[in-house]
Each structure stands twice: as C-alpha cells, then as structure tokens.
Amino acid sequence: MVVTPKPSTPSSIPFTIRWESLPDDFKLDDEPVENTGQPLIAGALRESLELAGYIQPEMLIAGNLGICATVNNNLVIKAPGWLYVARVEPIVTGRDRRSYTPYLEGGVPKVVMEFLSETDGGEYSSKQTFPPGKWFFYEKILQVPTYVLFDPASGDLEVHQLEEQGYKVKPSDDGDRYWLEDMRLFLGVWQGEKEGRSGYWLRWWDESGNLLLWAVEQAEQNRQQLEAERQKAEAERQRAERLAERLRSLGIDPDDIAVLL
Numbered sequence: 001m002v003v004t005p006k007p008s009t010p011s012s013i014p015f016t017i018r019w020e021s022l023p024d025d026f027k028l029d030d031e032p033v034e035n036t037g038q039p040l041i042a043g044a045l046r047e048s049l050e051l052a053g054y055i056q057p058e059m060l061i062a063g064n065l066g067i068c069a070t071v072n073n074n075l076v077i078k079a080p081g082w083l084y085v086a087r088v089e090p091i092v093t094g095r096d097r098r099s100y101t102p103y104l105e106g107g108v109p110k111v112v113m114e115f116l117s118e119t120d121g122g123e124y125s126s127k128q129t130f131p132p133g134k135w136f137f138y139e140k141i142l143q144v145p146t147y148v149l150f151d152p153a154s155g156d157l158e159v160h161q162l163e164e165q166g167y168k169v170k171p172s173d174d175g176d177r178y179w180l181e182d183m184r185l186f187l188g189v190w191q192g193e194k195e196g197r198s199g200y201w202l203r204w205w206d207e208s209g210n211l212l213l214w215a216v217e218q219a220e221q222n223r224q225q226l227e228a229e230r231q232k233a234e235a236e237r238q239r240a241e242r243l244a245e246r247l248r249s250l251g252i253d254p255d256d257i258a259v260l261l
Helices: 037-051 134-142 215-249 254-260
Strands: 002-006 015-019 060-062 066-071 074-078 082-085 111-115 146-150 157-163 166-169 178-180 185-194 197-205
Touching: 037 082, 037 111, 037 197, 037 215, 066 134, 074 134, 111 134, 134 146, 134 166, 157 178, 157 185, 215 254
Parallel strands: 111 146
Antiparallel strands: 002 015, 015 066, 060 082, 066 074, 082 111, 146 157, 157 166, 178 185, 185 197
C-alpha cells in the first residue's frame, strides 16, 4: 500500500491517495458503453499498433478497463475509452486483467482517451468531491501526461498535455495530427468506413508520417502488389511471344536461340 499525500491550494480540497489491489470478490459495474462505435474505435487503435509490431509484452493497451485509486478512503474507478501504459507487471497466466491499479501493477498510464457522446460523462469535470470528475481524476490523481478527448460524431479531437499548472491544449501540426512523445507516434482523425461503421476514426502515423494500416488495408495493399506483379509477368510473357513470332517470320526458330543462350 502506498499513501501519496497531495498538497492543497487555496481552491482545492486536501486529499490522500492509496494504491491498493481490488479484492477478487469486488463487483465491478458492468455499465455498457454509450454506443457501438466506441469499442470499434478503441479496437481499431489497438489493431494497427499490433499489426505494426508496436505492442510489446510489457505494455498495457486496453479499452474500457477500470483504473483504480482510493482517494480519501473512497475507492474510485474510472474506465476510459482507451489507455496506454508503457510498462506493467505480468498477470497470472490464464487470468484476465479485471482492472488496473497504478504503482501496484505498473506505471501510470501515459495516454488516456475518452470518446464523447450525447450524454455528459464527466470528461471535462474537475469535481473534487466523491465521486470525482474524470478531468480531475486524470489530471490530479493519476497525473496522466496526455489526455485525449474525441467526439466520434463531429470528428473533433483535443489533446491535452500535462504541465505544472495542469492540462494545456496541445497544438496540432500542419496535417492536423498530434505528436505523442510517450508513444513516438502521431495521432489524428481519419474519415471513412470500417467494420460497417462509416464516420470519423482515430488513426496512428509513424515518425515518418506513414499511416499505420488496418488488416483490411494491408490485405488490399498485398492484393494490389500481387496484381501488379501478375500484370508485369503477363506483359513480359506477351513481349516474349511477340519476339518469338517476329523471329519465326524471319525464318528463325526461337528454340534455337534459346539453346544458344
């Protein structure tokens, strides 16, 4: 158990934090996500990372997984739409991770994302009293370096970087993408269709500006490469046939040329 006192300011409420394991018999709230698009967006973020060979065994990348902290003796659990932890302790083989407690199970999440919906989920809430708002929890309790807010309906994307005074809006680059230093990747918005959902998606780009592809895109890219190779081979075959016909018209057996070669 680790107790972390937090200094108070004139406008804040003093609080203490304990990082404790969740009891095995603790009943987690089985709250459904706001819509079917949210898990698809979270899954697509992981998929491209996995296909690119980015994900390592010591990392934790998950969607809608509860992050736990005991604040002023009250257990607080927030389940962001997506999170990234650079290094975690391995779990027992054959068991799934039910929740995540920083410091006890590994590091603090480097990136937390929330997907906005029509219902206010407290993503902008700085409420300090129990239950605290998500903004306050990520900024003051967990101190997550990067807090991302994404509206799938409008495609609006906000990236907030933690500084000494709190979260500050991070500017995008010329391509409307955001460089996430902890992941060494760019994050941006892409519009199109995947898995029957047409709309806005979050996508990754590497340091060179290359889009990290989904499986369906990789399959299409491979198909196009195979088709280009087939067309090239067919063109070579036709060229060889025309050459053979030309030689025959001159009274030369192409097979004799082949033997000489």
